[in-house]
Amino acid sequence: MSETLQTADSTVVVSDADLLAGTAAAVHEAGAALRERFGEVVPYQTREELMSALAANDDTALRILRPRLTRMRPDAGWVEDELDGGALPAGEWWVVDPAEGNVNHLHALPEWAVTATLVRDNQPVLTVVHLPMTGQTYTALAGAGAHLDGRPLRVAGTEDLGLSVVATSQARPDEDEDVVRRVGSSITAMLFDALVVRVAVPATLHLLNVAAGRIDAFWQFSGARADLLPGALLVAEAGGRISDAEGRPWTPQSAGFLAAAPGVHAQAVSTLSS
Structure with missing residues (x-):
């Protein structure tokens, strides 16, 4: 354009x-x-x-x-x-x-x-x-x-969440208590369902790794535009799927965010939704 x-x-x-x-x-x-x-x-x-x-x-x-x-x-x-x-x-x-x-x-x-x-x-x-x-x-x-x-760049071809490396991050230092508890429970759920769970800031660096096929999924609850928009575009253009944590279309107003390789996206949604 x-x-x-x-x-x-x-x-x-x-x-x-x-x-x-x-x-x-x-x-x-x-x-x-x-x-x-x-x-x-x-x-x-x-x-x-x-x-x-x-x-x-x-x-x-x-x-x-x-x-x-x-x-x-x-x-x-x-x-x-x-x-x-x-x-x-x-x-x-x-x-x-x-x-x-x-x-x-x-x-x-x-x-x-x-x-x-x-x-x-x-x-x-x-x-x-x-x-x-x-x-x-x-x-x-x-x-x-x-x-x-x-x-x-191309996202990974992984099709089994149990063989996946996944990651998450915290959006803000002073996050709402309900969001903090949801982050904690989601990490626990992923520890059961994924191979390895990485937890660190900043979000963008995890999303670079999803776009490059180094890790298979990244999720976050809450979040800022500057945290998620760069990685969302990179992952989408590398063939990945972007949604909220329940699998619905993501917008900057969404309460959750998920970027994943297509082969594990539905499984990640299922884990996060539970």
Whole structure:
């Protein structure tokens, strides 16, 4: 798909593929800035100190991402809080997580990323997820597939949940008590039905692994757009199935999320629904 950008002198046609390339360049630059800040564990003794350290990382990346992405799509909205959920108003929106897995970064753990997703009328149309510690970049363009550094991705062909590696994550540190209990019971259920259960943050890195065929399913209760939209597009474009935890079509308003290889999706729904 192509979009039209008006300039002072002429009308320029910008394809979504060109937007994807520009988004990747911006995300790479932001990732490099965050990598320069990575190293020793960042100490904090209070919640305020923790929030200040998280914000410093976010601000470092956003100083690069926001002007670069806004120049490409000046009329697109901007999601201010990466923990927000629910539907967006009509039109184009940038959904960005400047430091996905920010708490890992502060603890000198390498599992973090920078993500940017363009959403059009509540449908993700392109996404970039860059892992600065490995140099890997995952991209997806609606209708054009998912890729890792230009190589096509495909979900696993597993057909038995009992032979599957599955994963989950927590959406927020201060999650609703009912959601926390549901997460706990779902992990217990999967420990009985799947081969291996992985539990860690951030969600996006698990979803990259589903898209790449390394693990077979990921689920989460509650969640934010920035957590789930990039991975949802990557998994869908890699041939996976996206639904809520009961197998219904997923939207950002859904209470649960499931991304799985087609061969184990129904079995995962059955486990989570029980």
